[in-house]
Amino acid sequence: xxxxxxxxxxxxxxTNLTESLSEGGIIIPNTARSETGQGTVLAVxxxxxxxxxxxxxxxxxxxxKGESITKGEEFKLAIRxxxxxxKM
Numbered sequence: 001x002x003x004x005x006x007x008x009x010x011x012x013x014x015t016n017l018t019e020s021l022s023e024g025g026i027i028i029p030n031t032a033r034s035e036t037g038q039g040t041v042l043a044v045x046x047x048x049x050x051x052x053x054x055x056x057x058x059x060x061x062x063x064x065k066g067e068s069i070t071k072g073e074e075f076k077l078a079i080r081x082x083x084x085x086x087k088m
Contacts, residue, residue, distance in 0.1 A: 003069050006045045009081045011053065013039035013061070014074070036060045036085055039077065048081055058088035 006012045016038040041057045053059060066079035 003076070003078070004043060006043055006078055008045060008047050010045050010078045011041060011048075011051075011081055011084070012043040012069075013059065013077050013079060014042055015039045015077050037063045037077075038088075042076065045081075051081060053084065053087060060085040060088070 003012070037060070039059055039061060041053050041055055041059060043055060044051050044053060061077075061079050062083045062085060065083040066077040069076040069078060
């Protein structure tokens with residue numbers, strides 16, 4: 001089974017985890033570059049009253065928050081609505 005519908009005040013996102021190379025060829029992971037994460041909203045809990053985000057929105061969220069959900073090479077994150085910081 002696949003996790004598709006978040007409950008309570010959770011939002012399901014696909015994280016935009018990327019790594020980049022420095023000029024010297026050193027890998028700089030996404031976690032070392034920023035205090036915020038970026039992702040795309042996959043689903044919003046039906047329990048939320050008037051959420052400001054919808055499926056497909058690009059968002060910023062507080063790093064280190066949420067519960068990771070991994071299936072194969074796909075990485076999703078269930079985060080609380082209160083941990084969102086803004087939309088792009």
